[in-house]
Amino acid sequence: MSKREKCGIFGIYSPDEQIFPYLYWGMLAQNHRGHQSHGFATYNNGLEYYTELGLIPPIKEPGKESKVKQLEGKIGIANVRYTTSGGKDYQALCYDAMPILSKGESKSLVLSFNGNIVNVRELQEKVGISKDTSDTHALAALIVQTLEENGSLPEAISYLMNNIDGAYSITGILDDGTLFAFKDPNGIKPMCYGFTDGKYAFSSESTGLAINGIEWQRELRPGELLIVKDGVMSQVQAQPWKNQAFCAFEFAYFSRPDSRYNGRYVYEIRRALGAALARKHGDKIKRCEIVVCLPESAIDAAYGFHEESGLKWEMALRRHRYVSQRAFITDGVDRQSVIYRKLNILTPKIVGKNIAVVDDSIVRGDTMRGNIKRLREAGAQEIHLFITYPKIIGPCFYGIDMSTYKELIGAQLSVDELAVELDADSVNYMPVDEYVKETGLRRDQLCLGCITNKYPTAQADELARSIRKELSKGGTEKGRVYE
Numbered sequence: 001m002s003k004r005e006k007c008g009i010f011g012i013y014s015p016d017e018q019i020f021p022y023l024y025w026g027m028l029a030q031n032h033r034g035h036q037s038h039g040f041a042t043y044n045n046g047l048e049y050y051t052e053l054g055l056i057p058p059i060k061e062p063g064k065e066s067k068v069k070q071l072e073g074k075i076g077i078a079n080v081r082y083t084t085s086g087g088k089d090y091q092a093l094c095y096d097a098m099p100i101l102s103k104g105e106s107k108s109l110v111l112s113f114n115g116n117i118v119n120v121r122e123l124q125e126k127v128g129i130s131k132d133t134s135d136t137h138a139l140a141a142l143i144v145q146t147l148e149e150n151g152s153l154p155e156a157i158s159y160l161m162n163n164i165d166g167a168y169s170i171t172g173i174l175d176d177g178t179l180f181a182f183k184d185p186n187g188i189k190p191m192c193y194g195f196t197d198g199k200y201a202f203s204s205e206s207t208g209l210a211i212n213g214i215e216w217q218r219e220l221r222p223g224e225l226l227i228v229k230d231g232v233m234s235q236v237q238a239q240p241w242k243n244q245a246f247c248a249f250e251f252a253y254f255s256r257p258d259s260r261y262n263g264r265y266v267y268e269i270r271r272a273l274g275a276a277l278a279r280k281h282g283d284k285i286k287r288c289e290i291v292v293c294l295p296e297s298a299i300d301a302a303y304g305f306h307e308e309s310g311l312k313w314e315m316a317l318r319r320h321r322y323v324s325q326r327a328f329i330t331d332g333v334d335r336q337s338v339i340y341r342k343l344n345i346l347t348p349k350i351v352g353k354n355i356a357v358v359d360d361s362i363v364r365g366d367t368m369r370g371n372i373k374r375l376r377e378a379g380a381q382e383i384h385l386f387i388t389y390p391k392i393i394g395p396c397f398y399g400i401d402m403s404t405y406k407e408l409i410g411a412q413l414s415v416d417e418l419a420v421e422l423d424a425d426s427v428n429y430m431p432v433d434e435y436v437k438e439t440g441l442r443r444d445q446l447c448l449g450c451i452t453n454k455y456p457t458a459q460a461d462e463l464a465r466s467i468r469k470e471l472s473k474g475g476t477e478k479g480r481v482y483e
């Protein structure tokens with residue numbers, strides 16, 4: 001099964017233009033970050049919003065009424081979501097779709113959130129919110145309640161940061177038209193801001209700015225709050241920070257290749273990772289005749305691998321572009337058939353060959369197992385896997401859809417066992433230190449939780465430790481470990 005990010009967010013203020021088109025395009029450029037629902041909210045002398053399940057629809061479809069409701073206003077936020085908190089049934093997906101509107105007695109706001117709250121149960125109890133709802137409702141309620149007590153947004157965000165453990169990049173609008181955006185004190189999730197011609201915008205990835213012609217300024221700092229009111233932006237450091245712990249997995253898989261972080265495009269990092277992987281495993285490469293990759297997130301890494309190794313690169317695995325249904329696939333048999341249908345293997349390019357397969361990661365192993373089976377059926381001789389993201393040995397508590405140890409094949413098996421289980425001739429990972437080096441960041445600037453079992457926030461680290469202890473005594477996990 002695919003790995004899924006929790007959400008993508010976007011927010012914008014314009015002094016003189018209706019902003020709905022910016023919201024629409026900004027979110028469409030990030031639809032890969034959430035397939036289950038989408039939504040928009042604006043301020044137009046009051047807060048308005050709507051949400052729908054599924055991908056963002058086209059603005060116009062021939063012969064059909066547009067499903068896109070063009071909200072009016074010059075201030076707005078938007079969201080695409082995949083759930084890692086709250087229920088997965090139809091009603092829950094509708095209720096938890098973002099933006100969320102939270103109303104108190106005298107204050108209200110709309111919120112768009114990317115991340116996950118580790119102490120969600122404690123937070124829900126504190127604000128009196130049902131445990132059946134997503135963490136976003138509790139976050140929004142906490143901000144509203146704190147605002148009603150002291151009236152200051154920086155105070156409310158600082159209080160929130162002091163009381164929750166997790167990863168969060170958030171943008172929202174208060175009921176007086178104040179647009180704001182903030183990141184958790186470890187800066188785990190991406191969010192950048194841009195500015196052009198009086199317009200301020202916040203976006204999970206820089207592609208949300210680029211599609212709108214808004215100039216990227218920088219990534220928000222950990223613990224930073226940016227507020228846009230009456231056309232003026234102010235900055236508050238809501239929490240002090242020593243180091244960021246940016247999600248290392250964004251570079252290998254989640255982010256678009258044309259997104260940029262700290263001045264570098266993701267595709268450049270992926271290409272460097274592929275080259276480093278080839279240098280690391282030269283002995284195995286000697287056995288291979290061609291390199292192929294699984295489309296599409298591994299293409300840049302495969303190119304770097306090919307350049308460094310000199311192996312012929314064959315684009316022998318092609319994707320059936322419109323077989324992309326991912327949400328609501330719950331049945332194991334159906335999932336396998338979708339995986340099968342996604343890929344077209346160009347058999348004459350594979351038959352009788354020893355092949356190097358470059359991919360970004362192995363999470364549960366079901367996608368890789370299915371693809372190797374198909375390569376074997378196509379007549380591949382030896383199959384050697386080269387994986388740019390180090391072996392995933394721990395869950396993610398911060399909003400990626402891999403929340404238990406038991407679902408992670410890398411947490412259960414050694415590298416050699418993994419090769420047997422997947423029917424590969426060898427599995428060759430990037431070591432953690434070399435992965436870190438190619439990102440251009442230091443080890444202490446990254447979250448490496450899922451590949452080291454050391455998490456950047458205290459409660460997540462403690463939770464992981466206690467689960468491992470429980471599992472070592474023969475215990476089991478029940479669903480998402482933080483709920």
Ligand code: SF4
Binds near residue numbers: 449
């Ligand atoms: S645990 Fe892994 S996937 Fe989750 S935020 Fe950290 S690096 Fe990213």
